[in-house]
Amino acid sequence: MSAREEIREYVLKTPPGGIRRYDHDALCDLLGVEDRSRVIFEQGVGREAIVRVYPSNPLTDMRPVRPDDLRMDADGCVRIGAYFDDEPLPFRLFDPDTGNAQRGAVFGTTGAGKSRLVQAILAACKQNNIIVHLADLKHGQSVPEAKGQTATHVTAQYDTILMLRGLVAEAERRMTAYGALGRSGFVIGDPDPLMYGIIDEANRLLEKGAPFRAEAATLIKELGRTGRSVGVGIIIAAQAGDLAELGGSDTLRAMLKEGEVILLRWSSSMMRQLVQDGLLAKGEALQPIPKTIGRVRRVRRYDAPAAQSANKANSQGMLYHLTGGRPASMARTYMVGSTAPTPGFDPVILDLYGPTAPPGEPIDLARYVTVKEAEKGMRPRAGALPTTAPTLPDPDPAEAPQTPQGPPTIARRILALLPPDGMSVPDLLEALNADGRGTRPVRRGTLLTTLSTMRDRGQVARPDETGLVRPLPADQLV
Template identity: 30%
Template structure:
């Protein structure tokens, strides 16, 4: 039985009231009533005319059904109003109109619907309820029902497993695959009903897999595609399968836990795994993690890392375990990293190509160190506007090989100073030390150690600090598009020092999965399997689309900040927190994450005083002292520490710093001593024509040259009529 819904009852009552009004009101000389009837009927006709002009035939028909009552009622009203007196047929026509309208409710307005309660079993919402209802409606095995229904592929696929359960003390009938397939509308080969391990005949395991080959369940498909020799996870077998519905911004997901045989280690080929599950690697919907002999595969309905969370001081403040949140993991949890490794070092590494979000990640790290009370020195190969903005919130920040040489030299001497302090307090660096922890960030490390004059010395001092800095509270964080540690002696020992600390791998140069990660991090990421991160979500077009000539020039969303946190042999896909860090010098959001009030952590007065006495506490921009040369003008090497008296006595570079070549702008300023054409200037300057032209434009903008006419330049103070 079906019952009339409330909406239909209301509509029928309206037809009854309108019929009564049509039988009486038209014969009355009531102008407002006539006007209202004309407005309703005329407005309905005008609306129907507008729908007809759109050319959408289906919508016009639906509108005509909806407006049938007001339009025909207007016709009846007009006929009754035009007839003199009150003839008998007016009442008959009005009542007949009401009966016809009530008997034929337009299907697009009010339809008969099933009752809310039918006396049958209530089903849960979604896919689970649908499967249970289909089983009951088909009456394949009366007296049985389904439990533990789980989708095995993804929420978008109808493949599922379920337990068929009989009444207590009764077995599940041996059912025909044909009957089961008919109940769910799938091919017979896609259905399997088998005994469930650990249970009797009263509970059997049903597998329905219409989208899988050969009708097998996920266990069979896993064995055929994933676990086979040369597969995505060779030798693995499924331990558990579980699905989760969407939660907030986190899309629905299915998870598969698998393991390999004891004595083996699970190895994951990410691209093969994506192929096995029918997804594109660049969608970033599939995440795989391995730990020992276990592997956890998570397949999301959509990419889970498209949104970035704004950074706050609370997230960057250390928790009770000495960790801070650097981003959001793919499963919606906080992606945390330790401030110190288990060995007590502040070492770490950060790798990412241009545009991957490396500078933002460095800013987050510096803020976390500042909130924890650590001092921070930052250097990079070249000046950078964003790092300069970070530099306003840290103790020391600069760029270039010279700045880096002085910074490392000061840190080496600081170890000697802190060694004496350690002797006074009776312990190495700890949270109770009278001096703060210090983290040195070496951005674009490859370029710094590749400097022709100072690179070898930078590498040597970095190696010393990485090995011996722990007991003096000094850490090294290597950063760059890739890391080449070949200049540092004993790489294996260095990896042991650095691996346990913070490790972040963002988008790296495209190569082949984990091999690229090992190469890009100079081995610091160990043998961890890291999936490649594309520059955009869904960045590529399928070959089928290309074959059909599909044109899609809408770029995907950027993956800036998407990468992995790496700790030991474990990697977690995540997206770093977001902080506004513009490239144009406009106001940034760094003040929201660094310590409130703008305070900057520095060395102690004693440390600064001793570094000053050693000649190491200045702006670090002057050329390093020469170890000895033919010129008596060379700056003498400092002698603040006795020869051989400590690690702070590391000799300065044995080669004199090469004379700096004049820049193009400096050459232009040197030759322009009168009004000169651009052609004359280009003939006297050792640079490409385009570079000279740009330099002239910049010098005019900076007010260092004056443009007399098009292509004619003169010194600023030269007379205008020269």
């Protein structure tokens, strides 16, 4: 008899709206099954639910990931695993219908398989010529094979902030350029490539007490809000008891509702938070993911022989794709890398990346060190900070090289218009709309956002008591 024929299936009628409370242990006891992982509950359509009892956990033996799994299809998806019924598990990297990059998050406890999943996503990005700027905040140990496989690779929190500033600046550059072209969406390779910022162990950056928590949350939220429409996406992988630990739940709630959210082994508080924040629909019931697969330990009589589990496999990689088409169906990632620890870089993972150089150029981290930070001696680990403050772009439009993306950026136009003694924001807005160098009017909100970015780069000073915005010489500290 085949394993398929041994599966027991029960179709249940549920109350209107589906199952709102679900006790998996009680269900297993009712069915007389000690190995909880063999019983799969899935809410169906309307008032129907299905319970399947497998002869062994259907996700125990997962095949290795293959390069063709990581090739992006016409829907912008790669395949990172499979559901318990062998249906492939998609992960979207690009939405061709809207032209959007994705916002994604991978949550799970220690040892749940986050880093292996991140390795698969990184390899998929490289294979599909997607530029990746990576932060590995476990001192580079979380995804060590990724070193040299991404355009930017940082391991320190301050470097990660500089990287995020660079990503936000790139998104703003694209917004300005596309606006000048009259384009409302992103097209891969015309003229810019798809790009991602990926942060592994993001909880270290966003947890309470982290030195750059507030700015990190703001930058990630900004990328999630505006970067996706210009092909600059953001993905985080984190350990967290609930979303409030990650810079505040409101920071991530809107970002994740329409993104790619993967939940591996979780805590009960995380589950409550996901339901409260609407990332999991009310009435959905998720089967717990145990740390090990096999029979549960029972209380036994004194001197009775201990029952040995026939299967002690780790559940690493078992997950729920909360924003996918089957949010309450258990799945598992394909096997990524060697099954046992290796003394150095894992050769299986290196083969998955391939021998070619990664696409894109690294972010010049020193460019995004503010002048105040430079004055304090702060500098990126990944590169030497110049002895002077960041160099200003040439304010002379005659000497500014024109790019194929269209007219000069708003920032360059501001530097060309600002006199040494400064200009008020209303006058600057009027001058921008009268200089004849833009294809559409500049709005006040756009101007204020651009000035904020220029202040971070040390290009302009904050308005003084007179309300004037002044340009900063390259050697002036603020």
